[in-house]
């Protein structure tokens with residue numbers, strides 16, 4: 191018997207590794223990519239839209255609606271990451287623009303519509319934010335009833351142990367901490383299960399330069415070639431022989447949850463702090479004991495925090511999927 195494809199929606203700030211995630215989500219036979227919403231993050235939102243349309247064009251998916259969302263975080267001043275992702279936000283590959291156009295709906299309205307129709311069909315979808323969560327926070331605050339159309343949220347962001355944007359905080363959460371706090375309240379407030387694919391696992395699934403060359407060799411400006419070139423860009427930028435598939439790991443974990451080891455843990459986002467704003471504070475104490483002396487108490491929300499990933503199997507899933515479409 192054929193297993194049903196998992197309905198999925200991505201929220202992105204494309205972004206080299208967001209593009210890697212889009213290529214997988216758009217082509218994997220186990221997924222049904224319903225829509226993509228864009229937000230300012232790694233690059234300004236108009237660049238993000240252009241890059242997203244390019245990735246979907248390479249994947250042969252002109253049918254997927256792409257919408258433009260928030261230009262800036264709820265409170266913070268936007269700070270992009272073009273020093274990591276290149277001046278165009280997607281690896282400076284000189285790839286031609288896609289002929290497709292952006293959906294006329296704002297990202298929040300597109301997300302609302304796909305969630306409502308998923309609820310109507312009785313097939314709730316998996317929402318995968320891979321960027322600052324401004325669009326998602328606006329969606330949940332404006333249309334909380336969409337929770338009925340969301341089976342789970344698997345987001346890339348945060349970290350139990352490490353930061354990258356600062357010593358404390360991961361980029362997506364640091365960029366819009368208030369938005370992340372709204373989304374992390376979703377298990378308690380809206381009954382949505384949330385999984386955090388954070389920096390504790392983000393760097394482990396890697397593709398080597400030689401493996402990337404194998405993808406590039408398939409050519410034709412398709413998903414395999416673009417994926418390979420994005421890995422090569424990162425290898426060059428960081429002077430390494432391999433590079434992480436980054437955000438794409440979160441999509442791999444939707445396809446095969448056994449790739450991750452997770453624990454349901456109380457979590458809060460630091461919204462104050464001098465050096466710690468945007469940190470995800472993951473409570474790993476033995477909180478079965480007496481917490482009467484902790485003035486903060488237990489966080490009201492618990493999230494499945496990814497603490498381990500099978501890196502080789504995860505990167506293998508991504509690579510094999512692109513090789514398969516490249517050879518088809």
Ligand code: BDR
Nearest residue numbers: 205207271320361362437
């Ligand atoms: C995250 O920030 C961005 O640079 C990447 O696309 C990823 O989503 C890693 O901190």
Ligand code: CA
Nearest residue numbers: 205208320321
């Ligand atoms: Ca991203």
